[in-house]
Amino acid sequence: MSDKNYNPIQVDLKTDRRYSWCTCSFSNEQPFCDGSHKANKATPPMVFEVKEDREAWLCTCKETNTPPYCDGSHNN
Template sequence: MTQPKIADTKPMVLELDAGDYYWCSCGQSQKQPYCDGSHKGTEFTPVKFTLEEPKKVALCLCKHSQNSPLCDGSHSKLSHE
């Protein structure tokens, strides 16, 4: 499996309104943390998530979270080459 591009090594903390969102899983989007279609032609697909009420969230930008789209601290375990 191809590895996603690491967009950043820390999460993006946002106050989001209720609604549907599409999180970028490939790391190629120019509109991080959201999908802009850059995954086309790859094995990656956006991850839809829905908030039932306004909420503060920490969205993963390293693309290695086991709880995507939310940050689980995986960025702290990445090698910093």
């Protein structure tokens, strides 16, 4: 692992948007994709939407079993 922060990040999610959650860890815009996977030939982002406006903790360690949401796996 690098020296990136692997704690979840709290975000406000809105119904009128599509989000791209970084799956590869190379993004400098965690927890979202910044396109870095292309240069690194890494996995593409997971695109998702929400059914209602909500706060959420998004995973940055990429070990979660409930992507894009943190499930506490970063503590393992």
